[in-house]
Amino acid sequence: MINNHLRTPAFSDDGPRRIGLIVPSSNTTMETEIPSLLADLRQEHTFHASRARLHTVDAESLAAMVADSDRCARELSDARVDVLAYACLVAVMASGPGAHERIEERLTKIARDNGCDAPVVSSAGALVRTVQELKLRRVAVVAPYVPALTEVVVAYLRGYGIEVTDWVTLGVADNCDVGRLDPASLLGHVDQLDLSNADGIVLSACVQMPSLPAIAPVESRTGLPVITAATSTAREILTALDLPMVGTAGGAALSDDASRCVSK
Known part of the structure; x- marks a missing residue:
């Protein structure tokens, strides 16, 4: 039946x-x-x-x-x-x-x-808004792009009143190769930056360049807030969902106390 x-x-x-x-x-x-x-x-x-x-x-x-x-x-x-x-x-x-x-x-x-x-x-809007919300008026930037594209990023940030004090770019054009970059090498790239006038560091101005393992060491070494394209995007996802920040693993962008890093 x-x-x-x-x-x-x-x-x-x-x-x-x-x-x-x-x-x-x-x-x-x-x-x-x-x-x-x-x-x-x-x-x-x-x-x-x-x-x-x-x-x-x-x-x-x-x-x-x-x-x-x-x-x-x-x-x-x-x-x-x-x-x-x-x-x-x-x-x-x-x-x-x-x-x-x-x-x-x-x-x-x-x-x-x-x-x-x-x-x-x-991610572009998230990076701009995160820099503004953390009151980072002057930032140093690390990017993987060919120089002409990094200059586009620098000009874009400056268009929103964000001064880029110094930048390092790696000249990688193949996006798959960008994803294979070693995040541990970011500490060496940061050492090449003039941070004397910077309020913070954009450690990865690219959603493809891995950076998470380097965020805490760079914040510790420099005493500056560190944000990335990924951490800024995660911050805005949480905000859009009306959810709290999830801790300090993502550095300044995901900290309830963004002032915990003392700027130089």
Whole structure:
């Protein structure tokens, strides 16, 4: 005998928070560093990524990836994520002054039109806002890009009133190679910076350059607050979800007491 009774499904409003990431197709870092930074979060959460094609970090490829982010936002909004983070800093900054504001607004509209109310943040916007919120008026920067792209990042920050006192760039154009950089080498790169006028350090101005193991040693060695593209993005994910900072593993960006590092 066939049982044809229709059962009413049960839905819960108390399930895990869904965190959506738009990442370059060659990125191997954000899907490891962001979960690591949020590992101690008491609120249950899951990660969901959509990938936009990018291999070589050049102007043409970056522009194509920005255009592809619309598709990614639609895909992630299908999953009804609770927050959507666009994780490619230089692609946004290379789109011109104020680009993160325009792109966050555009991706928000795409998600809304698809029935998803998730707030949208970007790594570019997160870095700018984190520097401003921590009142770091002068920063030194470490980046993996070819010099011309690092100059774009420096100019972008300066456009928001953030003075870049010194910077080091590594000249790596292949994004897969960026993901293979040894974070331990960052201490040596920081030693090359003139920090005499800096209020803080942007240790990795790139979502692909690994940096988490170096944050605490650099803060300890320099006595300066250290932020990265990844820690700034994690900070804004937590803010968008109305959740507390998760501790000091991510340095100044994820500390409830951002003044714990004494600036020079």
